[in-house]
Amino acid sequence: MPESRSPSIARRLPPSEATGRWTGARHGLAKTYGPSDLIVLGIGVMIGAGIFSLAGRQAATMAGPGVILSFMIAGITSLLVAFCIAELSSAMPASGSAYTFTYVIFGEVWAWAVGWALVMELLLAAAVVARAWSLYAAQMLADLGVRIPEPLSGVIGQVEGFDLFTLVILVLLTGVVALGARIGLRTLWIIVVAKLAAIGAVIVVGALHFDEGNLAAIPAPTAPIKASEGFLDSPLLGLVFGQTTAFGWFGIFAASATITFAYIGFDVVATAAEEAEDAPRSIPKGIIRSLVVTTVVYIVVAAVMVGMASYEKIDASAPLASAFRQAGEGFMVHVINAGAVLGLTTVVLVLLVGLTRVVFSMARDGLFPRPLAKINRSYHSPSRATLVIGGAAILLAEFVPVLTLEPLVVIGALFTFLAVAAGVIRMRRTLPDLPRGFRAPLSPYVPIASILATLWLMVNLQVVTWLYFIAWMAFGVLVYLAYGRRKSVLAGGQPPLEPPVGLRGRHRR
Template sequence: MAYRRADLVVLGIGVMIGAGIFSLAGRQAATMAGPGVILSFMIAGITSLLVAFCVAELSSAMPASGSAYTFTYVIFGEVWAWVVGWALVMELLLAAATVARAWSLYAAQMLTDFGVRLPDVVAGMVGRHTGFDLFTLFILVILTIVVALGARVGLRALWIIVIAKLLAVGAVIVVGALHFDRRNLAAIPVPPVPAEKAEEALHSPLLGIVFGQTGAFGWFGIFAASAVITFAYIGFDVVATAAEEAEDAPRSIPQGIIRALVITTVIYIAVALVMVGMTPYDRIDTDAPLADAFRDAGEGFMVHVINIGAVLGLTTVVLVLLVGLTRVLFSMARDGLIPRSLSKINRSYHSPTRATLVIGFLAILLAEFVDVFTLEPLVVIGALFVFISVAGGVIRMRQTMPNLPRGFRTPLSPGVPIASIAACLWLMVNLQLITWVYFIIWMAFGVLVYLVYGRRNSVLAGMAQSAPEAPAPSAGPPGPPEGPGGPGTGSRGRHRR
């Protein structure tokens, strides 16, 4: 086993504390919500906590690699599991590519602020928003190797980096509070600003279009920002993908998920409060909001702290995203929905090395050749779609498998799962119309892939061909006897017995 209870909390904090603190909050405050971005973080945090209760119950009942994909397979069957798995692949892969590109921007800025001059041949290939970027390639290659070598190697590095970035965040909160001006919070909500061009409507929230507001700010802006800010919380469910590698998974996984999310939510709200309290929303620099705020306050040394904290923070985000996505891919391959060779465990490192290398390669291609920042909201809509499936899974599992042992039970069920579904749907309709268009295209392509490959090569299809008269097992297909956490750790095999 690799992950203890404290390790799982660090895993969750490692993947969540990053872009939300160092860039996303300032960008949304300046362009969409104003000082109401504090409310946006609260809304996104409460929604994530509701979902976390649902994830915690399912992971305690089915502590298996694959997270929401595995839950959905057991509860709803193969077809819906593929849909959820396909959304997870988009969410985690695009998130890893986006954060890696952001890491390059901060790393380049950190070197510049320290007076480090790179050779001209290299300087033009680092810290770029689009096009080939050397730093982006570097971080993805290094972290892919770390994950491929096994969870223990990555875990040691994760502890060190998370502690260091929490110290940096603590400094931001303490020093920033000294320059807090409550007058900057007076305009909540900021009066709405309508869109002036027709093409801007495509980039306006879907709900705003329905009600005739296609601009920014106002209450629609606060809710639209909360939908985008959900990106900052994405990753708490990744903790569940480590279930087959955790000690006492039915109890430690739920505790790790909920504790990490609560800690992260408090930190996010504190940093957002300090940021908008230091600088009026209409003066926030969208490229480097925190650094610019501290420069204006005369705290130039904090720029270095922020840059270092951002580089460390985004490093752990990419690391944990790669770990989570590798486990999802492993589970889908184990079920035959994608080539089964990706479910092979490396005997030396006890890790799905082949799946990890494929994920790293795809992340590099996406980060280097696609403008990932423009596709960032796709990460959010994919995550919210998965969250809805998880919440629905709790309701259905209570009906169909009431006696299944659980290490954690969602409180006030079915009230909390229903509230989770409603909150996620509300945030989804506050995403841009263009995001919905891209998401529908991706999911339609996924259905095509399933019809062409997955349906014919899955474990269930093989069982049907070998014994057509036997009914399919209700608890999912049998997996091989060995998973990432060692022999006999697959939860679906245990539940069948």
């Protein structure tokens, strides 16, 4: 085909190839998700760390009661991006999400960069949240008075090094995802309902102790932010403007950049597009509705928490628990622990689902090894890709201090947000007649606002985070030059995947 003779930077995937080639194929995914399932998928991945740890930590150390504004800023930024992702996913409902969008709109090199960033974001996020899950699970057992046997005490609830609970949750959820989307979806529904019940209890009981005086004013800026004495730990914004303070408006904006971690995941809903019924309409609704619900829940819980206790008295290591203890509601600690464990379980589950779909799509296009694109006939799932991803997440979580790398998840997500917003602007010009089930309002103003807001959040990140991200992307360029550029289907390195004769024409369900 003509595309195969083009330079890699100019090779673009035809829109029809992005979504129209997998019906009935062994490399296509079965229809699984209805409209309500997509909302649960979004809530499952977004409501977790932001509710039970991130909000309180940022209130205590960075933004004070202004953390509510931080959540609003991060939520509005995410909503702008969500409009853009919704339009692209309605036009190209494929499992690759931002990777596939970029492949069609900008070309192969940019698609690889976005896909590589997505792999970092989702893989590292799964490892980070799994480690956090272990910490909460160990704390829940301790608060319940359950004594861990002495031989296991050094390998459970550890911040770094080998951790048994981290291993168990990743092995268990990798198995659930490998067994197919339907089993994972049933599991997700059960846990999300239980998690929302716990959050409801937190809001109701916390509201009984609300003191609006704790929200009276934004605290004045304090000493410079110092994770160490080096400039590499200062926010990039501070280096540009000569100010690196906690609290005040700088603290609020710096917190909003970190809080973006809490919203990361709404874009994962787009990775389910190939498995969703009436995807051009259901995917945009699932993305936007789940994000709106999540934003409201985050803001309400954050307001209750800082309304219960002064930000100066919140224990950053266990913010909600410390707030309830100060209010004399010690029993709520058990509800919080259970809700945290349930919440983080769904986050890991959906992250593994989303990452599997991205890797699966890149393998179908030849940018990753082709065996990762094989669908298991028994489970109708890319089980091989799932097992490889699960193994990688286990190695990362067990042998790398992932909790210190959490900002890399944020910068990876923000990078893909930029590509998506720019993609809407370009698609309106180059593919104006491509059918869409949803259009971002006020284009190009919404995509431009999305780009500006995303860039603002990115410059609030630490310099060391940028350096790590640049190193990861540079390594990705080497991987692409050594493998993807030659093996790409569009480059003619591998033949396009075709369904075996016995499966051609068969309905995926």
